[in-house]
Amino acid sequence: METASYASLRGHERSRRIASASGSAPTSIAATLLTLLFDGIAYGMLLFVLAVGLAVTLGLMNFINLAHGAFAMAGGYITVLLMNRAGVPFVACLPLAFIGTALLGALLERTLYRPMYARPHLDQVLFSIGLVFMAVTAVDYVVGSMQQNITLPPWLQGRLPIEAVGIGKYRLFIIVICSALTVLLQWVLSRTRFGSRLRAAVDDPRVAGGLGLDVNRIFLLTFAVGSGLAGLGGALGAEVLGLDPTFPLKFMIYFLIVVSVGGTTTITGPLVAALLLGIADVAGKYYVPTLGAFIVYCLMIAILTLRPQGLFARAGSR
Amino acid sequence: MTGSDEALSPAARSLLRAGRWRWWELALFAALPLAWLLLPRQSLLINEIAIVALFAVSLDLILGYAGIVSLGHAAFFGFGAYAAAIFAKDTLADPLVGLAVAIGASALLGAATSLLILRGTDLTRLMVTLGVASVLYELANKLDTLTGGADGLRGVVMGPLVTPFGAFEFDLSGRVGCAYSLAVLAVALLVARRIVHSPFGISLQALRDNRLRAASIGLAVRRRLVAVYTIAAAVAGAAGALLAQTSGFASLDVFDFHRSAEVLLVLVIGGTGYLYGGVFGAIVFQLLHDVVSAWTPQYWNFWLGLFLVVLVLVGRERFVRPWTWFRRGRR
Numbered sequence: 172m173e174t175a176s177y178a179s180l181r182g183h184e185r186s187r188r189i190a191s192a193s194g195s196a197p198t199s200i201a202a203t204l205l206t207l208l209f210d211g212i213a214y215g216m217l218l219f220v221l222a223v224g225l226a227v228t229l230g231l232m233n234f235i236n237l238a239h240g241a242f243a244m245a246g247g248y249i250t251v252l253l254m255n256r257a258g259v260p261f262v263a264c265l266p267l268a269f270i271g272t273a274l275l276g277a278l279l280e281r282t283l284y285r286p287m288y289a290r291p292h293l294d295q296v297l298f299s300i301g302l303v304f305m306a307v308t309a310v311d312y313v314v315g316s317m318q319q320n321i322t323l324p325p326w327l328q329g330r331l332p333i334e335a336v337g338i339g340k341y342r343l344f345i346i347v348i349c350s351a352l353t354v355l356l357q358w359v360l361s362r363t364r365f366g367s368r369l370r371a372a373v374d375d376p377r378v379a380g381g382l383g384l385d386v387n388r389i390f391l392l393t394f395a396v397g398s399g400l401a402g403l404g405g406a407l408g409a410e411v412l413g414l415d416p417t418f419p420l421k422f423m424i425y426f427l428i429v430v431s432v433g434g435t436t437t438i439t440g441p442l443v444a445a446l447l448l449g450i451a452d453v454a455g456k457y458y459v460p461t462l463g464a465f466i467v468y469c470l471m472i473a474i475l476t477l478r479p480q481g482l483f484a485r486a487g488s489r
Numbered sequence: 490m491t492g493s494d495e496a497l498s499p500a501a502r503s504l505l506r507a508g509r510w511r512w513w514e515l516a517l518f519a520a521l522p523l524a525w526l527l528l529p530r531q532s533l534l535i536n537e538i539a540i541v542a543l544f545a546v547s548l549d550l551i552l553g554y555a556g557i558v559s560l561g562h563a564a565f566f567g568f569g570a571y572a573a574a575i576f577a578k579d580t581l582a583d584p585l586v587g588l589a590v591a592i593g594a595s596a597l598l599g600a601a602t603s604l605l606i607l608r609g610t611d612l613t614r615l616m617v618t619l620g621v622a623s624v625l626y627e628l629a630n631k632l633d634t635l636t637g638g639a640d641g642l643r644g645v646v647m648g649p650l651v652t653p654f655g656a657f658e659f660d661l662s663g664r665v666g667c668a669y670s671l672a673v674l675a676v677a678l679l680v681a682r683r684i685v686h687s688p689f690g691i692s693l694q695a696l697r698d699n700r701l702r703a704a705s706i707g708l709a710v711r712r713r714l715v716a717v718y719t720i721a722a723a724v725a726g727a728a729g730a731l732l733a734q735t736s737g738f739a740s741l742d743v744f745d746f747h748r749s750a751e752v753l754l755v756l757v758i759g760g761t762g763y764l765y766g767g768v769f770g771a772i773v774f775q776l777l778h779d780v781v782s783a784w785t786p787q788y789w790n791f792w793l794g795l796f797l798v799v800l801v802l803v804g805r806e807r808f809v810r811p812w813t814w815f816r817r818g819r820r
Contacts, residue, residue: 235612286802292611293558294801297757300750301797308791420746424619431616465627472605472620479609 206337207454213342215449216349217411219442221404221422222429223356224276224397230373230435232288232390237299239401239426240419241306246272246402247409247418248310251319261324265348265406272402277395284394285387303419311416319414345407352400357438369393373436428471434481444482508686517765518678521671525664532663538775539670540731543677545755545767547724552753553761554685555717556697557606560615561622562725563748564602567739569595569726571629571636574645574739582648584659584669584734591730592723599722603715619746626744641740645733659735666735673731677724678764684720685764693717694762754797757805 225239246268253259253267283302287295323341331338360366371379372389380386405418412422425448433444448467455466474482497505524535544566551557573591581587605617629636636642649656650669657665684690696703696710704710733739742748751774759770777796782789800808 229612235615283798283802290801292615293552293753293757296558296560296615297753297797298801300753301794301801304750304790304794305798306794308788308794312788312791424623427612427616427619431612461631462627465624465631468620468624468627472617472624475609475613475617475620476605479613 202337207457208450209338210342211450211453212446213339213345213449214411214453215446216346216353217404217408218425218429218449219445220349220352221401221408222426222445223438223441224394224399224401225426226430226433226435226438226441227393227397229430232394234284234288235292235295235299236284237296237423237427238302238306238419239398240422241303242272242276242398242401243405243408243422244306244310244414244416244418245275246399246405247414248314248319248405249402250406250409251321251414252314254321261321261327265403268406269399269403272405273395273399275402276398277391279398280391280394285390288390303423306419307416314416316416319409321409323410341410345411348407352403353438353442360438365389365392424468428467430481432471432474432481434483437483440481440483504691514682514765517768518675521675525668525671529662529664532667534775534779536663536667536670536735538771539667539674540728540735541752541755541775542768542771543670543674543731544725544728544752545759545770546674546677546681546764547721547728547767548752548756549761549764549767550681550685550721550724551718552756553763553766554690554693554697555714557714557718558611558615559606559618559749560746560753561618561620561749562721562752563744563746564618564622564625565595565599565722565725566729566732566748566752567622567625567629567743568598569729570733570739570743571642571729572726573730574642574733575635577645577647577734578642582646584647584650587647587734588673588727588730591726591733595726595729596719596723598726599719600715602722603718606718607711607714619749622744622746622749626741629741629744636739639741641738641742643738645737645739647734647737659737663735670731670735673727674768677727678768681724681764689713689716751793754793757800760805 221243222239224242225236228234228236228239249268249271250261250264253264254261259267283298287298290298327341327344329340331340331343360369368379368384368389371382371384372386376386379389405414408414412418428448429441429445432448433441435441451470452464452467455462459466525532528535544562547565548559548562551559551562569591572594573587576587576590577584602617602621605621606614609617630638633639647659649658650665659665685693692703692708693713695706696708696713700710729743732743755770755774756767757770758773759766759768778789781792785792
């Protein structure tokens with residue numbers, strides 16, 4: 172009870188990390204703004220990759236998975252352990268984190284999650300909270316409760332040699348990778364055969380099944396990829412967000428904000444929501460650090476009260 | 490009585506029958522003072538159970554009767570706790586007045602936030618309730634002149650409990666606190682029982698089962714949701730106030746996500762939608778907590794999580810009926 176709390180979202184440490192990681196203090200106000208914007212975008216892209224799997228699970232299977240953060244944590248710990256104990260280079264860890272988490276996701280989907288799809292939301296909530304508690308304590312038991320650190324390779328440390336704006340190399344790396352992933356995802360969903368099958372299953376699983384699509388396999392594959400992306404996000408974010416066993420609880424509300432504010436019917440909705448959240452969070456914590464995550468929560472409540480289906484939902488969707 | 494029964498329609502008669510006192514309800518109410526009399530050494534534990542039970546009963550009002558899934562019910566619990574603690578510290582140390590103030594404050598908060606949960610899907614409501622609890626957590630954390638911030642509000646000294654039988658000081662062994670909590674629980678259960686068997690309570694169940702249909706037979710759905718949410722918030726606030734008053738302490742922990750998750754679990758263990766689920770759930774949960782914590786204090790959460798997962802996978806209905814485990818059949 173005493174371990175995890177919303178308080179862990181306290182802005183101070185993280186905003187300091189975020190602000191300082193971009194290097195020495197830029198001089199002018201415009202430069203500060205640009206740096207904040209840049210860091211916010213990097214943070215937002217990271218949140219998007221972390222949460223996009225959740226958007227698909229919620230939109231596709233109408234399943235409320237509060238344990239999504241546990242997969243992100245798994246990816247983070249795979250990276251940390253591989254780097255620190257086996258000496259695998261950072262860049263090689265990223266695909267391994269993706270694959271490892273995707274396999275874990277596939278295994279859990281097949282064994283535990285599938286019977287949950289048809290259950291009421293209350294059951295899903297309880298089930299996934301249970302998974303979160305187990306994941307948090309299990310990691311605490313196996314690895315320990317301390318904050319994990321990773322050492323980035325030298326070419327990702329420091330910032331670009333541009334005087335006016337502080338652009339951290341690692342932030343840029345995150346933005347490049349996450350943008351590429353976003354484009355890839357969008358392409359897969361809109362242009363490939365798998366994408367059209369997935370969209371058919373989103374719209375009506377029963378009819379899609381009646382047309383001969385193996386809906387279960389589509390679900391399995393999608394869940395695995397979504398978990399894998401979360402794992403990749405966790406690996407990328409270990410340095411930025413911090414990694415300790417309470418990670419799934421700390422960031423649960425952030426992932427849920429991305430999905431519920433963005434809406435679950437498109438991929439652009441969560442992307443925009445994640446970017447907004449990233450920028451608002453970074454800027455808010457830089458300018459009014461005393462308020463912490465307060466502004467973000469209030470904004471979320473206001474948006475959801477005015478637009479309960481999210482900012483970018485199609486009319487008549489679930 | 491029987492004469493007037495004959496004149497009623499079968500539906501009205503079945504509703505009346507549902508509102509009648511059962512033997513086990515009477516036994517439960519009789520057990521409350523008996524627990525206090527017969528187990529004097531367990532007063533602190535019984536006090537805790539009574540508080541958790543009251544909290545879970547309040548959640549049952551919105552979850553079991555109105556079908557609102559909330560992940561932030563601790564908002565009202567914590568608000569009541571802080572209201573009672575701050576009132577006792579700054580204004581008046583009388584526990585009963587403090588309880589009334591805490592109930593009033595939580596009810597106001599409930600009425601205000603009930604407007605936020607009227608629209609949207611289950612997910613939206615989950616997020617909004619979770620968000621309200623998080624906002625209050627942040628507020629309590631930041632307003633440290635008022636709430637003590639992360640250190641909590643220490644040094645709350647309660648005055649004596651003034652009753653018709655005399656004035657009682659809260660003691661270290663928790664005898665008075667325990668009796669106080671049990672009495673509040675009993676009163677709250679009686680009030681809640683009256684509410685859920687009233688036409689209002691029955692209309693709540695109608696809108697839980699099918700909101701559209703309830704609206705189309707002319708029920709004012711929104712007004713009823715606001716009303717029940719406010720009542721539930723008031724009861725949760727009472728539970729929080731009891732915690733703050735009997736422990737003389739309020740900390741950020743009362744707003745924590747764990748609180749909201751645990752009360753859901755407590756209610757689900759006991760069963761939703763028949764009012765006493767919270768009481769039975771609280772007994773099972775606290776005893777389990779005591780046993781497991783004594784054995785592995787640090788990793789209690791793991792077993793809690795495992796218990797949740799198994800409970801949901803097996804299904805609560807089957808879980809509490811072991812004789813159906815090996816029967817092949819409908820499911």
